[in-house]
Amino acid sequence: MTLGTGIVVGSVPSAKVVSAAAMSETSAEFGLAVVGSLGYRTRLAIAPDVPGELADGARESHSGAANSAARLGPGGALSG
Known part of the structure; x- marks a missing residue:
């Protein structure tokens, strides 16, 4: 688990930990995709x-x- 996910998971009620972790990981992956796409366009x-x-x-x-x-x-x- 990354530090960011740990912070997110630690700040929600235990009943919502799984959802919070999933959202955190999805957001991180989406962010990498956006940054990668921008790099692709500027360096092509x-x-x-x-x-x-x-x-x-x-x-x-x-x-x-x-x-x-x-x-x-x-x-x-x-x-x-």
């Missing part, structure tokens, strides 16, 4: 010759980047 490098719609898709999400890469194909040429 896209070649200047990638078409705009594919570059936008790659900036939007990890799955968007995978879709854009699939459309570009192994050699970088558009496929489909």
Whole structure:
């Protein structure tokens, strides 16, 4: 149990400990996801010759980047 979860769990009635721990852990995971997503967007490098719609898709999400890469194909040429 992390320090933050320990503080949260220690501050609620014993009947609500399980719910408090679950909320604390979920919040921590969500926070990591948000920070990771922001880091992804700010550090993503896209070649200047990638078409705009594919570059936008790659900036939007990890799955968007995978879709854009699939459309570009192994050699970088558009496929489909």
